[in-house]
Amino acid sequence: KAGVTQTPRYLIKTRGQQVTLSCSPISGHRSVSWYQQTPGQGLQFLFEYFSETQRNKGNFPGRFSGRQFSNSRSEMNVSTLELGDSALYLCASSLGFFDSSASYNEQFFGPGTRLTVL
Amino acid sequence: AQTVTQSQPEMSVQEAETVTLSCTYDTSESNYYLFWYKQPPSRQMILVIRQEAYKQQNATENRFSVNFQKAAKSFSLKISDSQLGDTAMYFCAFMKLPFGNEKLTFGTGTRLTIIP
Numbered sequence: 001k002a003g004v005t006q007t008p009r010y011l012i013k014t015r016g017q018q019v020t021l022s023c024s025p026i027s028g029h030r031s032v033s034w035y036q037q038t039p040g041q042g043l044q045f046l047f048e049y050f051s052e053t054q055r056n057k058g059n060f061p062g063r064f065s066g067r068q069f070s071n072s073r074s075e076m077n078v079s080t081l082e083l084g085d086s087a088l089y090l091c092a093s094s095l096g097f098f099d100s101s102a103s104y105n106e107q108f109f110g111p112g113t114r115l116t117v118l
Numbered sequence: 119a120q121t122v123t124q125s126q127p128e129m130s131v132q133e134a135e136t137v138t139l140s141c142t143y144d145t146s147e148s149n150y151y152l153f154w155y156k157q158p159p160s161r162q163m164i165l166v167i168r169q170e171a172y173k174q175q176n177a178t179e180n181r182f183s184v185n186f187q188k189a190a191k192s193f194s195l196k197i198s199d200s201q202l203g204d205t206a207m208y209f210c211a212f213m214k215l216p217f218g219n220e221k222l223t224f225g226t227g228t229r230l231t232i233i234p
Contacts, residue, residue, distance in 0.1 A: 033220050043209065043224035056221050090163060094220060107222065109155075109163035 002027065004093050004110035012116045018079040021113045023091035025072050031055075031096025032074035033107065034066060037088040046089075049074050050096045081117045088112045120145040120212050124225035131200055132233050138185075139195045139228045141210030149215040152186065153222070154195045158206040166208070169193065197230075205232045 005024045013019050025032050033056075034046040045058040049068035066076045072093075078085055092107040121144045131137040143152070154166040169177045169186050177184050181201075185194045197204055210225040 031220050033222070035222075042226045043222075045221045045223070048220045050220075056219065058221070088161065092163075092220075092222075096220060105220075106165060106168075107220065108165075111160070111162050 004091060004108050006089075006091055006110040006113050008113060009111065010114045010116075012118065013081050014118050015081055015083060017081050018077065019081060019115060021076045021089055021091075021115070023074045023076070023093070023110055025074070025091075025093030026108055029093040029095055029108075030072055031094045032068060032072065033092045033094075034074070034076050035090045035092065036060075037090060037112070038086070043090075046076070078115075083117050086115060086117045088114050120147070120150075120214065120223045122210050122212050122223055122225035124210055124228050126228045127226070128229045128231070130231040130233055133200060133202060135200055136196060136198045137200055137230065139197075139208050139210075139230065141193045141195070141225055143191050143193065143210070143212050143225075145191070145212065145214070147214045151213045151215065152184075152193045153211040153213070154182070154184070155209045155211055155224075156204075156206045157209065157227075158203075163209075167195065200232050202232050202234060204230065206230060 007022045031050045033048040035043050037043045048056040052068045063079045068074045090112045092109045094107045095105050123142045150171045152169045156164045156166045167177050167179045167182050181198045183196045207227045209227045212223045
């Protein structure tokens with residue numbers, strides 16, 4: 001089974017631009033979560049999508065948005081980029097619901113997208 | 119809101135030795151999971167071990183085991199017979215139940231270096 005994939009792996013943008021990151025979950029997974037990782041703030045939860053609906057949201061400004069498609073692939077968008085948005089953006093996929101055949105609804109992480117804002 | 123604290127920013131240990139990473143957390147929830155994740159220099163986050171809060175028995179996965187003290191809200195990770203491949207950032211994480219709350223709350227991490 002293929003793992004979680006994220007594209008692109010590296011991205012360089014300038015302040016004020018916008019960016020879109022993509023995440024393809026493991027086949028059969030319906031939940032995709034996004035995290036921002038920075039040296040100063042650590043790993044912070046952005047939002048989670050399940051069956052094309054945002055189900056959970058972290059404390060980030062409205063410049064950060066996302067969506068999920070019918071095939072569970074998810075995109076994350078950041079508008080009006082700021083220097084502080086430079087980070088590693090991780091996505092994680094999981095079943096997203098209780099499955100009695102699974103002992104736990106494990107989250108599997110992708111390799112991340114390294115965004116640099118100049 | 120939940121908080122997770124890892125008080126050891128960096129640790130190093132000789133290969134084949136045992137090392138313990140500390141984690142404390144704060145929550146008012148009664149049903150939750152705790153995890154240890156490993157992030158090697160390649161950056162892919164990998165689940166090392168998990169613990170259900172309702173289970174008193176400490177989880178074990180090969181050379182990895184935890185010491186879960188629910189009353190003290192402590193969740194430490196012990197790595198036995200450490201190997202060079204154990205060099206990585208280790209994150210302690212919390213997730214409340216029931217399923218449908220996919221948000222993981224992470225600690226700040228411990229950078230572990232295994233010395234040959």
